[in-house]
Amino acid sequence: MIHDTIAAISTPLGEGGIAVIRVSGPEAIAEVERVFQSKKPLSAAATHTVHYGFIVNKETGERIDEVLVTVMKGPRSFTAEDVVEIGCHGGIVSVKKVLDLLLTGRTRIAEPGEFTKRAFLNGRIDLSQAEAVIDVIRAKSDRAYQIAMKQAEGSLSARIKKLRHELVELMAHIEVNIDYPEHDVEEMTNAFIRTRCEAAITEIDRLLKSAEQGKIMREGIVTAIVGRPNVGKSSLLNTLTQENKAIVTDIPGTTRDVIEEYVTVNGIPLRLLDTAGIRETSDVVEQIGVEKSRTALAEADLILLVFNGSEPIHEDERLLLEQLADRNVIVIVNKTDLPQQLEMEELTRRIDAERIVRMSLQEESGIDELEAAISAIFFSGQVESNDLTYVSNVRHIALLKQAKSALGEATEAAESFVPIDMIQIDVRRAWEQLGEVIGDSVGDSLLDQIFSQFCLGK
């Protein structure tokens, strides 16, 4: 049953500075060796040994991370297959890059719960645990499904759907030429296929580029910055984004007109919501009532509630504190450089002291404390890390790359006069891989397309 090699990040994201990528399967050692630079080749390594080296993109020569690699040969491993674990030190961005690199070869991303499934099917987990194993698979799949559904609403999904539609039109045209050779439809030529495939590759390149910049990734802890006007929300935002230039981007959301920005704080990905709203309305009197902010508040996993330390607590703020009583809130008392009038006692009655950060954005003080508070809340597990979102994004990039390479093969075949039915094999593969990104099942849609695009019959 189990023939291929799988990989996944096996530690929760952001935890500590170290993340572990687990690779399992018959080609685990060869696959890691492909991207690993060390004194001795990994294939010569004894089982249960640890090796120091670098993960390197051997095509471009780019050195991605300094790592420790552990080799465990089957059956003495978690899955009873050859297993290699890569301990990465470079934080979230490089972990993702390492995984991306692995997935360019013969390794695929693990399905939810797949390591456990393999361990079970290979006899490593006691039979009495079958039910527990099933629960793991079910829970992880359901979660992945929910996340996929959430993503399917996004702009990435809309662009992929459009791309797939163009491909399926091309495929339908090719199929009609094959299945109805005497029909008076335009003859499909290799030149035409090539043009279409090249256009699709260009679009995938655009998607990949934005993916690599983090634009399309709806990942990270959904974070909202809220507070009354003039408390310093936009300064906080600017500080966070400038201090953490790793992934700063803005994209207009498709369904709501929300501008999102991505920052990593101590390696923890944050997705800042409704930041445009903050910027635009910071001078406007009433901000809390704005519908957009309410939506943002409802969605947020983490809320940064900003107070002006130089003013007493406002009634609106008391209301907010009550509304947010059950939520993950970090209270930021800003403007500590000014004379303080805020009732700190009242605040500490309502909020744990470690959740209150005093800072002066003006003087750039207190930023480290804020970042520490975010880390604390994250690692205590109170905010759930969106690692499945994250993994699905890595999977998306891998699939996009595979789709691109399939289209590349189609283009090449079209140039070398390969018959259209064979070129179709590669076009179809690309179409299916794009479908996997957005969770579209293949189904009958090609046939539907053929019969809606062309008038056929005897």
Place this chain on the structure above:
Amino acid sequence: MGYVAGEYDVIVIGAGHAGCEAALATARMGCNTLLLTINLDMIAFMPCNPSIGGPAKGHVVREVDALGGEMGRHIDKTFIQMRMLNTGKGPAVHALRAQADKFQYQHLMKETIEATDNLTLRQGMVEELIVEDGVCKGVVTKTGAQYMAKAVVLTTGTYLRGKIIMGELMYESGPNNQQPSIKLSESLRQLGLELVRFKTGTPPRVHKDTIDFSKTEIQPGDAEPKFFSYETTEAPKEEQLPCWLTYTSPETHSIINSNLHRAPMFSGAIEGTGPRYCPSIEDKIVRFADKPKHQLFLEPEGRNTSEYYVQGLSTSMPEDVQLSMLRSVPGLEKVEMMRNGYAIEYDAVVPTQLWPTLETKLISGLFTAGQINGTSGYEEAAAQGIMAGINAARKVQGKEPVILERSQAYIGVLIDDLVTKGTAEPYRLLTSRAEYRLLLRHDNADLRLTPLGHEIGLISEERHRKFLEKKERVEQEIERLKQTKVKPEEHVQQMLREAGTVELNNATDLITLLKRPEVSYAHLESISPSPVELTDEMKEQVEIQIKYAGYIEKQLLQVERLRKMEQKRIPDDIVYEDVHGLANEAKSRLAKIRPLSIGQASRVSGVNPADISILLVYLEHYNQVTAAKK
């Protein structure tokens, strides 16, 4: 009033393309077989287009032949035109298509059936199945004859509660005004089988002498016709007949448009679901309103008839409108309509009620094949017929069933689609339905299926010996090309120049040369002929296997990867309701389809990869627990 009329191993009901193949297979496999049909003059009749083959369909005819069926041999003896289609495309989609002398074809098939040992042919209308404790024991005819059997194969085509519709006119009828089978449908319903209403149609037939062929384009057959059967060596003596191409005119479209209120398709008179790939002309004109004209092919129905089939003009318009439509077509201005077109509605069995053997899950020993399973097309019917026959015979003989895989044959794709996914419209095979199209080629049907046909007992020793010889010679020749190197000598360079490709710098083996797009096997032959004589068929095989090796290997790898899933059996007594963790939708879908393997389960709609993972874990547990109990 009833009387016991006989006892057989297998009874086949219906002698269309499915029934003939089924009955011939069971009889040849040693089962005492009764073939019952409503009208002995309608054996292997082609009620619609007088042609066999085309993409996917032609492949299926090759497969039926490779298994030892009859359709290929018979069309080879009775064709009036043969064309290889798609020759400009890859070898996998080359497709043979024949125009049949439909009368000669059916007479020849009747002769074959009459001459076959173990096979009794009888006219009779079956009205009821005899079923005891969920096992099919026999049939009862309208005249009260009771025939007992160990297995029954139902191939009722479009006869089940058939109804012909044409404009405002509607009457109970089988195809071509034959008696419909009304009571049998009721019997099936009472036994608990779920039936569905489908619709199909046929165009009018016109008189040859009233066609002005000068206004049409000639469509001749191939100068050197190929054949469907691997056994056929020569073509019929008579010259091939051409078909003719014409088009609908703006007037045709306006006649149809102004009579749409009389079209049963739109008036609501038709309740059955029709096939999208075979729409009526009125349907085409409504759905593709901006298409200015539609192709019409005029096809002779035989050598000794003046009837011409008007392909492309399938219709259920009233008779008077049909005639006006015809006469608005260039070349048909003065045409005489000999038979009108019509739509026909009929009952079909929902095919997800079948095992992949084509036996019903509900009634042991009852098999169904052909149009009754929701398909359309003579070829699809023949394919199911031979498989139902093989499995009925093997059941009677206590042998393991034969199920073809999707990677093995179009027949496998067809049956798996039907029983696993069902169909919402009459099902037609298309090459795009096959995920391993490159493996399921027209040329290699024998390599894929003839060893199996021999094992089953439908391929003679003599034919099998010839097959093995072909296979061996092809393999030897490929090996020779691998081993043989040529140097950049003048005669080699000259050949390469003539082929339009670059000259050699170093010594190169012949395989590498043949992989160049410009170089054919014939080119190699001119510089290094095979030491043993090879037939054209063998040469073609060598060329295809080498030229497309890269693509072929890619698909083989995919097949190999999924093979274990296909081989992982699901025990018969699994209770999906008890499988902890399966999604509810998956539970109910799987309980209905009852897939035989994990591979089949993964193709059931509504079952996702997580469900398959869970099923695997459950089965592992189940198997070990069951093993421990024993």
